[in-house]
Amino acid sequence: MRFIHDSLPQRVRFASGEAREQLAQEIDELGASRAMVIAAPAERPLAERITAGLPIAVEHDDVAPHVPVEVAERARAVAASENVDVLVTVGGGSTTGLAKAVALTSGVPIVAVPTTYAGSEATNVWGLTEGSVKTTGVDPRVLPRAVVYDAELTLSLPIELTVASGLNALAHCIDSLWAPRADPINAAMASEGIQSLASGLPRLVNDPSDLDGRELVLHGAYVSAVAFASAGSGLHHKICHVLGGMFDLPHAQTHAVVLPHVLAFNGSFAPNAEARIAAAFGAPTANEGLRRLREALGSPRALKDYGLPEDGLAAAAAATVPLVPAGNPAPVTEDGLVELLHAAWAGEEPK
Template sequence: MEHRGFVYTGHPARVLFGFGTTDRLPEEVARLGASRALILSTPHQEGQAAHLASLLGSASAGIFAEAVMHTPVDVSERATECASKLSADVIVSVGGGSTTGLGKAIALRTDLPQIVLPTTYAGSEMTPILGETQNGIKTTQTTARVLPEVVIYDVDQTMELPVGLSGTSGINAIAHAVEALYARDGNPVISALALEAVKALATSLPKIAQDPRDRDARFDALYGAWLCGMCLGAVGMSLHHKLCHTLGGSFDLPHSETHTVILPHALAYNAAAIPEVMASLTTVLGQDPARALQDLARTIHAPTGLSEIGMPEDGLDRATELALKNSYWNPRPLQPEAIRGLLQRAFEGALPLADGRETA
């Protein structure tokens, strides 16, 4: 594809995409009629937040650099109190899913507008979905109240993303597209975007692993992540996302790594029920999709087993129980024994199986 920046205005989100688009933050704040921006980040990315504050000058009201994984309710409440004390009239989030989630949590409580500058490939900036964690349980809700008004995709913001996180964040994004392909409320437009997204990321992630400074590959990866986010925001998700939310919220596993490990196994679980989707993915990935996604993880040196990312084996039974606690749609019926087997294979980093057989 041609590597040229562009501006896309949708409803209700406005998207700026290209190189160097961060410099347009002040005009986007002004366009919203705002003058007191609260800038959010993780502790690790506070330097990036400070850069945005200097860019905004007098329009910066302050920085809250306490965003963490899985959006704990107590952090959300502290951040909301901070926004109130500073009389903030817009939230600016810089970072990945953790920071975006915190911005959404504030918006849920205050209805403040949001501007998001993603630095990973998480995709949550394009969705009206918020997941918050309290007492070890992650609860997800969908409401237009948390959808960001403006998203500024700046490829330059991703150039320093570590290779490991680039890979797992990218496969996390692929998971959104894969589940969109067999969503109950899926449609041809989203399916077309999903296949384009999977192709863009599956092609670019190995290039980034070899050369993190490859600007064309970084462009393609962020482009793919944007499309994946659109998929996630437009249709419902199924077993894969439920398992990942359960494992992340209840066992405090790292978000993108969990998605990376689970995706091949969840896809294999559903394979027999979605033959057309599997055929479409095969044309994009070049081989059995579940095996291809696990091979992709290995190619970029990402984890392939839950045991590698802190999951206790004695928690697998509880994870199965939690994943089945509330009913949700999935193309294949939710079978406790089969899901327990899925989690065991994912724990061990074994090959993905469909109906007890290897997928290739």
């Protein structure tokens, strides 16, 4: 056994019902005096409630999926003009991603308060979209200094988005088992993430108000993202980033649909990872475990339902091939990716 593992420096505050108090303590410890609160319009009332009493210099709600460059530039300009010294995010991956775009060029620290299971708050990965191309990178400046997890903030998340967001978190686990920097520590966290998500998500489908279940899923989303941040981006995320940037598809739903197809594609070429995933699911095979979970959740099935045109599959495959990590378990060809994408587009069972 020989590997090099990086653990990212970040404080996590996990306390249901205490977001406001925990956030205030974090801002006080940072010594910040001019906060920029970033929250999409739908999250604005929640953000105002949990940031009440903070030294707020400006509130910003110009948020968009996949962080278009022009949206990032506007946020950067606001942060500079207001001379902010901390970025407070309240929301999902798009909101956190926008703060990361600001931190990337300014170095201003981020304190994230997630309201979904996106996991972006636990990674040092940034993404920007220009035209139809989404570019991602890694930089220590974009890792939030602290995360405040409060499961009560996810209670209003619609069940359809809860499922998609939870499966997006599951994709972090599975991709991290064959990503470029996969190692035994990442694998242990990925297993924990799979178990927590597979246990918690069905509870939320049965009872969306189940706070214990939401804590379980939030915990699973966090450890999944930590594994992903350390292991790096694998085939699944390369495919989804291309699709998101090229066709402006919804992030969580795209990941939920593509995941079983990538697992089927890579699984037989990665027997150790496949066995670990199966064991975490408590199923005879990894594919069967994921199939059972998706069936129990009523998972999103087809990319065509989210606006992906069939005539765009070849272009997406061609754009993905150069991005595939050299160590991907299965050989990747353009034709193979077209076949994978067509099955995901049509909502077919994974091959």
